[in-house]
Amino acid sequence: MNRFLCKNARDLQQGGIRRFFDMAADYPGAVNLGIGEPDMATPSPIIDAAVKSMREGKTHYTPNAGVLETREAVAEYLQRFGARKDPRTEVIITTGGMGAVSMALQCCITSGDEVLIQDPQWLNYLSQVKFMNGVAVRIPVDEQNGFQPRAEDIEKVITPKSKILLLNSPNNPTGSVIDGETLAAIAQVAKKHDLLVLSDEVYCELLYDGREHVSIASIDGMAERTVIINSLSKTFAMTGWRLGFAAGPREIISKMVFLQENLTACAAAMSQYAAAYALRTMCGVDEMRSVYQRRRDIMHEGLASLPGIRCRKPEGTFYAFPNITGTGLSSEQFAEELLKKAGVVVVPGNAFGKCGEGYVRISYANAEENLKEAINRMRKYLEAL
Numbered sequence: 001m002n003r004f005l006c007k008n009a010r011d012l013q014q015g016g017i018r019r020f021f022d023m024a025a026d027y028p029g030a031v032n033l034g035i036g037e038p039d040m041a042t043p044s045p046i047i048d049a050a051v052k053s054m055r056e057g058k059t060h061y062t063p064n065a066g067v068l069e070t071r072e073a074v075a076e077y078l079q080r081f082g083a084r085k086d087p088r089t090e091v092i093i094t095t096g097g098m099g100a101v102s103m104a105l106q107c108c109i110t111s112g113d114e115v116l117i118q119d120p121q122w123l124n125y126l127s128q129v130k131f132m133n134g135v136a137v138r139i140p141v142d143e144q145n146g147f148q149p150r151a152e153d154i155e156k157v158i159t160p161k162s163k164i165l166l167l168n169s170p171n172n173p174t175g176s177v178i179d180g181e182t183l184a185a186i187a188q189v190a191k192k193h194d195l196l197v198l199s200d201e202v203y204c205e206l207l208y209d210g211r212e213h214v215s216i217a218s219i220d221g222m223a224e225r226t227v228i229i230n231s232l233s234k235t236f237a238m239t240g241w242r243l244g245f246a247a248g249p250r251e252i253i254s255k256m257v258f259l260q261e262n263l264t265a266c267a268a269a270m271s272q273y274a275a276a277y278a279l280r281t282m283c284g285v286d287e288m289r290s291v292y293q294r295r296r297d298i299m300h301e302g303l304a305s306l307p308g309i310r311c312r313k314p315e316g317t318f319y320a321f322p323n324i325t326g327t328g329l330s331s332e333q334f335a336e337e338l339l340k341k342a343g344v345v346v347v348p349g350n351a352f353g354k355c356g357e358g359y360v361r362i363s364y365a366n367a368e369e370n371l372k373e374a375i376n377r378m379r380k381y382l383e384a385l
């Protein structure tokens with residue numbers, strides 16, 4: 001270990017997902033259902049909007065909060081979910097949703113503050129909180145309850161040090177969505193215990209069977225204690241554009257703007273202009289949603305027909321989180337054997353936290369024929385078990 005590294009950097013580790021991808025590199029014919037990113041291309045009118053901005057010479061630093069036109073497009077977009085935000089003071093454009101989560105946490109965590117996060121959960125939250133000297137506190141969720149965090153379970157872990165509640169619905173890795181009643185009960189707990197809610201809504205457009213997204217920020221009394229995090233990565237297949245945003249109370253957003261000024265200045269200008277166009281037109285979103293819904297159905301029906309596997313139907317995202325305990329294997333063993341013996345890459349559920357044990361995460365952001373092939377390979381492997 002290099003002696004110049006600080007303690008928090010020394011503690012940084014590669015996440016469990018990456019480790020599996022590295023292993024998968026040794027199996028070139030494997031069907032990869034591990035990757036959490038859209039396989040589709042960014043719609044070309046969005047690319048055209050970026051190119052146009054560059055041709056017009058908009059290739060320089062932008063305001064630290066982001067281009068006003070893009071912030072206005074974000075504020076208009078958020079109105080769909082009942083969130084009213086002033087684009088001049090309550091919105092910041094960031095480097096992906098990750099940039100938004102990280103700056104919000106940096107601006108709100110004082111060493112020792114507790115951040116409540118559901119388990120299983122997207123692991124970047126945990127390492128960010130730890131890196132910022134916060135204390136991550138787990139809220140276990142379970143399959144019987146549709147993997148939703150329950151208000152009473154949140155209340156059980158609250159202490160005087162609890163400060164932030166991190167919510168992510170639709171959820172990575174479970175594919176579940178918090179229903180309106182549960183969201184209202186969680187809002188009550190947040191108000192009662194004076195918690196700030198970071199509401200990560202990056203999958204909010206990937207909702208199926210006609211469901212509509214509800215933001216906790218739209219619930220009475222929540223706007224003043226909620227920072228909405230969102231991004232263009234999943235909605236418009238724009239992961240590489242690194243464009244996200246946060247919207248919340250002006251006192252928090254203004255500090256995030258100062259932080260961004262000092263850390264990275266701003267998100268990439270061309271991505272910001274593309275985002276303004278994308279959010280105003282919602283270009284390609286309906287088409288992508290119906291493609292994902294069809295794939296969700298193929299994957300869900302396929303998994304449900306496999307011996308030893310049980311899977312609830314995901315309501316959103318592009319992840320399924322099947323229960324594999326019927327195979328008698330741990331999630332690590334299952335994922336490892338599936339790769340080596342069947343040539344299918346999935347991520348063991350325990351990579352997302354203790355409560356993910358007994359599950360694997362399967363991404364169906366992949367072509368239909370690959371999904372069908374993966375199911376066939378899994379069937380052969382499981383029947384031979």
Ligand code: PLP
Binds near residue numbers: 036
């Ligand atoms: N939040 C969740 C739950 C995610 O799964 C991801 C990406 O996988 C992100 C945020 C961040 O996405 P990005 O930084 O690409 O916007």
